[in-house]
Amino acid sequence: MTTADTGATVLKVQNIAKSFGGVHAVRDVSFEVRAGEILGLIGPNGSGKTTLFNCILGQLEPTRGKVLVGDSDVTGLRPSQLNRLGVGRTFQLLQVFPQLTVTENLILAGQEHKGSRLSRLFGAGDAGLTADAARMVEFFRLGHLAHEKAGGLSYGQQKLLDCAMAFMAGPRLVLLDEPAGGVNLSMLANLKERLQAINRETGATFVVIEHNMEFVMSLCTRIIVLAEGAIIAQGSPETVRRDPKVIEAYLGH
Amino acid sequence: MTMKTLGSVLLTAILAVLILAPADLTGLGLPWGGFRRSDIDVLTLWLITAIAAMGVNLIVGYAGQETLAQAAFLGIGAYLTALMTKAGYPFVAAFLASGLLSFVVGILLGFPALRVQKHYLAFVTLAFTVFAWLVFRNEEWLTGGVTGIQNIPRPTLFGFRSKPALVYYWFALAMTVALALVMAWILRSPWGRAFTALRENAIRAESLGVDVRTYTLLAFAIGSAYGGLAGALYAPFVEFIDPSPFALGPSLLFLLMVVVGGMGTQAGPFIGAAVAVLLQNRLEILQSSNPAFAHLSYLLVYAILVMVLMAFCPTGIVGLWQRITAPRRRPHADDKGPILGQVKS
Numbered sequence: 380m381t382t383a384d385t386g387a388t389v390l391k392v393q394n395i396a397k398s399f400g401g402v403h404a405v406r407d408v409s410f411e412v413r414a415g416e417i418l419g420l421i422g423p424n425g426s427g428k429t430t431l432f433n434c435i436l437g438q439l440e441p442t443r444g445k446v447l448v449g450d451s452d453v454t455g456l457r458p459s460q461l462n463r464l465g466v467g468r469t470f471q472l473l474q475v476f477p478q479l480t481v482t483e484n485l486i487l488a489g490q491e492h493k494g495s496r497l498s499r500l501f502g503a504g505d506a507g508l509t510a511d512a513a514r515m516v517e518f519f520r521l522g523h524l525a526h527e528k529a530g531g532l533s534y535g536q537q538k539l540l541d542c543a544m545a546f547m548a549g550p551r552l553v554l555l556d557e558p559a560g561g562v563n564l565s566m567l568a569n570l571k572e573r574l575q576a577i578n579r580e581t582g583a584t585f586v587v588i589e590h591n592m593e594f595v596m597s598l599c600t601r602i603i604v605l606a607e608g609a610i611i612a613q614g615s616p617e618t619v620r621r622d623p624k625v626i627e628a629y630l631g632h
Numbered sequence: 633m634t635m636k637t638l639g640s641v642l643l644t645a646i647l648a649v650l651i652l653a654p655a656d657l658t659g660l661g662l663p664w665g666g667f668r669r670s671d672i673d674v675l676t677l678w679l680i681t682a683i684a685a686m687g688v689n690l691i692v693g694y695a696g697q698e699t700l701a702q703a704a705f706l707g708i709g710a711y712l713t714a715l716m717t718k719a720g721y722p723f724v725a726a727f728l729a730s731g732l733l734s735f736v737v738g739i740l741l742g743f744p745a746l747r748v749q750k751h752y753l754a755f756v757t758l759a760f761t762v763f764a765w766l767v768f769r770n771e772e773w774l775t776g777g778v779t780g781i782q783n784i785p786r787p788t789l790f791g792f793r794s795k796p797a798l799v800y801y802w803f804a805l806a807m808t809v810a811l812a813l814v815m816a817w818i819l820r821s822p823w824g825r826a827f828t829a830l831r832e833n834a835i836r837a838e839s840l841g842v843d844v845r846t847y848t849l850l851a852f853a854i855g856s857a858y859g860g861l862a863g864a865l866y867a868p869f870v871e872f873i874d875p876s877p878f879a880l881g882p883s884l885l886f887l888l889m890v891v892v893g894g895m896g897t898q899a900g901p902f903i904g905a906a907v908a909v910l911l912q913n914r915l916e917i918l919q920s921s922n923p924a925f926a927h928l929s930y931l932l933v934y935a936i937l938v939m940v941l942m943a944f945c946p947t948g949i950v951g952l953w954q955r956i957t958a959p960r961r962r963p964h965a966d967d968k969g970p971i972l973g974q975v976k977s
Contacts, residue, residue: 458835458839459843462838468839470836474833475836478828487825490826491822506822
């Protein structure tokens, strides 16, 4: 499978560690993500994947280590600052704004990237994003639901909206935490196809946490395996699948 | 579109009634003598209360924070306006200064909201109200203590003296409409959307670039400024202020008003304030005219009303209205829609 991989480094994680009291959730993890790559992050439950995500994204402060986006050190930045630098994310559990419509959810996801805060008070109510939102709605095939409240959508539809929101501001790096969780099979194939299309068309880089092996193996070009907070293997899906350490720690058969 | 047109026609009609109904129209050849002075004052009090409630609605109903401090901001505005106008400054300057001071103090009150949430935040704002009330009561050199400040002048605006009850009512009405329009503008702007996002899911909002800290402080600042502006209108209206209307009890009532009217709706504060102000006034009249009701407590009736309403309609009177008038429908997928958009079959 081809991706928009161009070789330049977008994300550099250096010696990140995070402890909660005596629990070492992430121990000294380092890796790089190249522009255009779709990197999979897998590992058993409790292996530290989401904690690592939260450290990268400023949701948690790492105990040690550095995070670089492009060439700039972003360690300790707040999630909103990181997002405005072009880093998007989705959460493991569904996170849409139920009282806003699908379109309003998307406009919200883009508005803080346009103009100054004052211009957002005195300018247009939609910050000029209605057209972008309409395109995104079509791209994720939610067109007929554009004016429904997000809370009234089915789980799978909300999951798509959640993804669409992460892409609304045209990020160069998106971290997706279990995008396939709870999504049915036919929708899964389409979700994968949409993600690949975005990767091809915009060159956006993805890091994906996922438990669905089939999904992650077919979507990603490279995979990192975490166990007990440390990287135990990395490489192409085939290499990782055959690695005895991975089989022991994770696949368990 | 038709619903929108209907809405604006209805609003215009309500506004026309509010302008004309209290006035004596016999001079225009119409058989309508207008309202009594005491009834006009009740309407003015309703408008001022509604302005303060709009602020609470922004903080609590839209931005999802808590405040039990609105009466304190009403007090800040009222005392500042009283002091400034008595010192000879024009009312307009006092009015703007009241809004500005409340805006700044509101930012300070917002800082705890960045650390604590929900009822803990309510406790912090409660402590602020008690503190402000103690200042109003004890700093006699400034506030006159329990004896308060008397003879607060009513302003003269564009050559019109607002001393007559009806003129001051019209003035308050104009200010209320202006402030309601400003609020509607804020809520329709991206700021309004960001406030709602704060209420619904602050962590997700932050991950989408919404600066949760700044918007939280802004919600407190703007909401509190509405309290201060209401206070600036309150002082010349009653012409005498003392600390009692700015205590904790009234702060709780402001919150209740917003809940009763309908949190997070633009009509909510007006309806909630109407219920609170009119109910109290009507019950007082009933008590004084009929000895059988002499022991009927306004708060008792209000409390029972609130409990019944909350049990059967937690979204308030606006929510009740929406429930009655809403067409019965559920969003569903288009049958011929693409597979990604389909609901589970």
